[in-house]
Amino acid sequence: MKTTWRRYRLLIVSFLGALLLSITWATPSQAHWADLAVAEIAVDKTQTAMTLTFPTGLVASADDNRDGQLSDAEVSQHQTELEHFLGDRIRLVNEQGQAGVVAVTSSNNLPPNIQSNANTHTTLELTYTWTQAVTGLTINYNLFLPNVPTARCLATVIQAGKTQNLVFTPEKHEFSLISGSLWQQVSSFVVLGVEHILSGYDHVLFLISLLMVGGGLGYLLKVVTAFTISHSVTLSLAVLNIVTLPVQFVESAIALTIVYVAVENFWCKSLRWRWLLTFSFGLIHGLGFAGVLKEINIPQSNLAVSLASFNIGVEIGQLAIVLTAFFVLRVLQKQPWELTFRRFVSACIIAVGLFWFVQRAFGLS
Structure with a gap:
C-alpha cells in the first residue's frame, strides 16, 4: 500500500x-506570424518587384506612433532609411555582380498569397532596377528577427510565366531567381518540413x-x-x-x-x-x-x-x-x-x- x-x-x-x-x-x-514573412517576387527584364509582408519590429524606428504597422505617411517620412536598411538585407545581384537600385513604397493591394496581420506586420513594395536587361539574378535574403531560428520568409517567384516557391531561412538564404533549378525548391521545402516537425x-x-x-x-x-x-x-x-x-x-x-x-x-x-x-x-x-x-x-x-x-x-x-x-x-x-x-x-x-x-x-x- x-x-x-x-x-x-x-x-x-x-x-x-x-x-x-x-x-x-x-x-x-x-506556426504563427510572429517570426514569419511572406513575399511575392515578380522578375522582369530590367526590374524586379517584391511585395513583402514582414514583422514591423524589424523597422521599429520608422513606426512613429508605435501601432505595429507602417502607415503611408511613415513610409514616406522614412523612405531613405527604409531603402538603405531593406536594400542592405535583401540584395538582388545580376550576372555581372551589380546590385539592383531599390525603391520602397507602401503597398495596399496585397496579392492572394499575402496575408496582413494588423499590429504586427507591414507590407511594402520593393522595386529593384538595372540599366540593362538581366540574364542572371541572385537574391540574398537576410531580413530575419535576430536570434530566432524559426524565422523564415515564404516566397513565390514569378519569372517568364513560370512560378517557383522558395523558403528563406537564416541558414539558407541565397537562391537564383532566373532559371533556378528544381533542386533549390525541393531542398528548401525539405528543410522547412524538418524544421516544422522539430520545432x-x-x-x-x-x-x-x-x-x-x-x-x-x-x-x-x-x-x-x-x-x-x-x-x-x-x-x-x-x-x-x-x-x-x-x-x-x-x-x-x-x-x-x-x-x-x-x-x-x-x-x-x-x-x-x-x-x-x-x-x-x-x-x-x-x-x-x-x-x-x-x-x-x-x-x-x-x-x-x-x-x-x-x-x-x-x-x-x-x-x-x-x-x-x-x-x-x-x-x-x-x-x-x-x-x-x-x-x-x-x-x-x-x-x-x-x-x-x-x-x-x-x-x-
Whole structure:
C-alpha cells in the first residue's frame, strides 16, 4: 500500500511540476506570424518587384506612433532609411555582380498569397532596377528577427510565366531567381518540413508519448507508418482547401490527442490496435502541419513537388525523433526504475498537453 501511494505521489508531484514549468516556459508550437514573412517576387527584364509582408519590429524606428504597422505617411517620412536598411538585407545581384537600385513604397493591394496581420506586420513594395536587361539574378535574403531560428520568409517567384516557391531561412538564404533549378525548391521545402516537425513541440510530444508504453521495432514501424499515412492525407487535403477547419479548433484538438495518449499509457496493456489510434489522431495532426504551407498560395504546377518535399522533410525529422527516443528507452529497459520513469514522462506530457489545450481553446496564447 505504501509503495503504491509513494508511486502515485511521485506521479502527482511530477504532474504539478510539469504543469508549472509549462505555464512558465511553454510557447505555442503551432506556426504563427510572429517570426514569419511572406513575399511575392515578380522578375522582369530590367526590374524586379517584391511585395513583402514582414514583422514591423524589424523597422521599429520608422513606426512613429508605435501601432505595429507602417502607415503611408511613415513610409514616406522614412523612405531613405527604409531603402538603405531593406536594400542592405535583401540584395538582388545580376550576372555581372551589380546590385539592383531599390525603391520602397507602401503597398495596399496585397496579392492572394499575402496575408496582413494588423499590429504586427507591414507590407511594402520593393522595386529593384538595372540599366540593362538581366540574364542572371541572385537574391540574398537576410531580413530575419535576430536570434530566432524559426524565422523564415515564404516566397513565390514569378519569372517568364513560370512560378517557383522558395523558403528563406537564416541558414539558407541565397537562391537564383532566373532559371533556378528544381533542386533549390525541393531542398528548401525539405528543410522547412524538418524544421516544422522539430520545432513543433506538440507533434514531438505526441510521438514520444506513443513510445512510453514500450514495444519493439514492429510496434514502432506500425505507429510511424500509420502516423505518416494519416497526416499526409489531411495535409494534402488542407493545402488543397478541400478540408478546412478553424485553426483554434485544430490546435486545441492536437493538444487533446497528446493528453489522451499520455493518459492511456497508464492503463494500456495491449499494443495490438494502437496503430489505429495513431492513424486517427494523425489525421488531426496533418491539419496542423498544413498551417505553414497555407500561408502561401502554392501554384498547381508546383504543388506536387512542394508537398512531397515538405512531407519528406517531416518524415526525416519524425524518424530522427522516434529512433532517438526508441533507443534511449531501450538502454533504460533493464533499469529497476524504468516503469517509474515512463510514467513520470507521461505525467509531464499530460500536464503540458492540458496547459496547451487551455491556452489554445480559450485564446490565452
